[in-house]
Amino acid sequence: xxxxxxxxxxxxxxxxxxxxxxxxxxxxxxxxxxxxxxxxxxxxxxxxxxxxxxxxxxxxxxxxxxxxxxxxxxxxxxxxxxxxxxxxxxxxxxxxxxxxxxxxxxxxxxxxxxxxxxxxxxxxxxxxxxxxxxxxxxxxxxxxxxxxxxxxxxxxxxxxxxxxxxxxxxxxxxxxxxxxxxxxxxxxxxxxxxxxxxxxxxxxxxxxxxxxxxxxxxxxxxxxxxxxxxxxxxxx
Numbered sequence: 063x064x065x066x067x068x069x070x071x072x073x074x075x076x077x078x079x080x081x082x083x084x085x086x087x088x089x090x091x092x093x094x095x096x097x098x099x100x101x102x103x104x105x106x107x108x109x110x111x112x113x114x115x116x117x118x119x120x121x122x123x124x125x126x127x128x129x130x131x132x133x134x135x136x137x138x139x140x141x142x143x144x145x146x147x148x149x150x151x152x153x154x155x156x157x158x159x160x161x162x163x164x165x166x167x168x169x170x171x172x173x174x175x176x177x178x179x180x181x182x183x184x185x186x187x188x189x190x191x192x193x194x195x196x197x198x199x200x201x202x203x204x205x206x207x208x209x210x211x212x213x214x215x216x217x218x219x220x221x222x223x224x225x226x227x228x229x230x231x232x233x234x235x236x237x238x239x240x241x242x243x244x245x246x247x248x249x250x251x252x253x254x255x256x257x258x259x260x261x262x263x264x265x266x267x268x269x270x271x272x273x274x275x276x277x278x279x280x281x282x283x284x285x286x287x288x289x290x291x292x293x294x295x296x297x298x
Contacts, residue, residue: 086125087143088134096264098123099162099272101144109144109154111162113169113268122147127275132159166269171234171242173265174251178243182258183251185243187212190252194219200259202229203251203266205236216250230266233273 082095101109101124102117112121122144124131134140135158144152155161177183184190184199193199194216202220204213208231217228229250232239239248253259 084123087122087147088124088126088130088140091125093125095123096268098125099166099268101158103144103148103150103152107151107153109152109158111158111165113162113165120148128159128163128272130275131162135159163269163272166265166272167234170262170265170269171238173262174239175242175244177253177255177258177262178245180258182255183243183253183262185245185248185251187216187250190216190250191219193252193254194223194225197223197225198254199223199225199252200256201253201263202226203253203262204229204231205239205249206231206233207235208249212249230263232266233270 083092084095084098084100085092086098095115100112100115100117100121102112102121103109103119110117115121124140126134131140134143135154135156140158141152141154144154174183184193190199190202194202199220202216202225204216213229213231220229221227232251236247236249239251240246242248243251253262
């Protein structure tokens with residue numbers, strides 16, 4: 063069977079190693095699959111985000127931010143591109159951009175919940191500070207409403223332990239993080255397992271990249287790691 067142009071395999075010499083590449087149906091940019099978002103077509107012809115790329119059938123990929131996706135949806139460009147990719151007409155919901163953003167947000171929260179149940183993360187400022195100074199922290203996360211003093215203290219401890227300059231400010235409050243982890247008053251999170259840190263960073267980067275491409279795919283902190291491999295590695 064001939065491989066569809068938007069689902070061709072990357073050459074073994076690809077910069078980030080052998081692996082699947084896909085073509086964005088809007089920009090025509092070719093990227094590794096983990097840097098794109100898969101859209102799936104239901105049997106009834108409805109388009110929906112398939113964040114984990116596991117829905118059966120033909121998929122189409124987009125690698126643009128929400129603003130560009132919404133604009134392409136509004137002017138009909140997305141509908142035409144998807145019709146060509148799916149080889150049939152497709153019903154594209156007007157709020158597809160919001161659906162993608164919501165799915166990416168939930169995927170990031172779900173990832174944190176899985177790591178909490180797997181015992182690969184630490185909460186509580188004192189415990190995090192001890193782990194950070196000991197060089198055990200691989201990723202440091204602060205809630206959006208965390209206090210500046212607390213952030214600075216833990217950031218400094220992380221730097222002392224050989225970590226990055228500062229932790230990642232998660233775009234949700236402590237209430238949302240607490241619900242995701244099933245714990246009380248989660249203000250700061252530290253990932254101490256390298257693989258877990260990669261999985262969490264990957265999920266968060268995908269979400270933030272869609273909201274603001276300048277922060278990710280088309281800008282500075284590009285998403286890292288193969289999505290399928292990371293998902294399978296962390297499946298619990």
